[in-house]
Amino acid sequence: NVLVKIADVDRGRLAPRYILAVVLSEREDLFQLGTSFKVLEKLYARNEFQPSQTTTLASLNIPSDTKFNLRTVATKESNSAQGFLRCNCRKHCGKKKCKCVLNQIKCNSKCYSSISSRN
Numbered sequence: 001n002v003l004v005k006i007a008d009v010d011r012g013r014l015a016p017r018y019i020l021a022v023v024l025s026e027r028e029d030l031f032q033l034g035t036s037f038k039v040l041e042k043l044y045a046r047n048e049f050q051p052s053q054t055t056t057l058a059s060l061n062i063p064s065d066t067k068f069n070l071r072t073v074a075t076k077e078s079n080s081a082q083g084f085l086r087c088n089c090r091k092h093c094g095k096k097k098c099k100c101v102l103n104q105i106k107c108n109s110k111c112y113s114s115i116s117s118r119n
Contacts, residue, residue: 001020001054001056002020002022002023002049002050002051003018003020003050003051004019004033004048004070006070006074010074010075011074015074015077016077019035019073019074020035020054020056020057021033022035022057022058022062023059024039024064027043029046030043030044031044031045031049032044034064035057036057036062037063037068037073037076037077038062038064038066038068039063039066039067039068040068040069040073041069042069042070087099087100087107
């Protein structure tokens with residue numbers, strides 16, 4: 001089993017920093033990884049993941065019918081409501097243009113760089 005690091009933009013504050021995966025195949029020094037949800041669509045180099053001490057995930061338990069990207073798998077494994085969605089509004093959020101309001105998610109501190117959120 002291996003651990004794949006999730007980028008800060010792709011995870012919320014309470015979300016895990018790594019996703020547990022298993023190596024399914026190797027070709028030309030690139031590895032196909034699978035998680036408990038789906039197979040990851042990107043091939044990973046050896047320096048993009050690290051070995052895990054746990055062996056709870058087996059390659060037989062991985063559904064291989066479709067492939068997902070790391071961001072989608074990170075959202076499914078996350079317990080956080082915010083996920084990777086950020087609105088980047090310059091002032092306080094408006095009703096029509098804000099990504100968070102349109103997706104019925106409250107804005108948080110990652111949405112704004114210099115002002116505090118009203119939510």
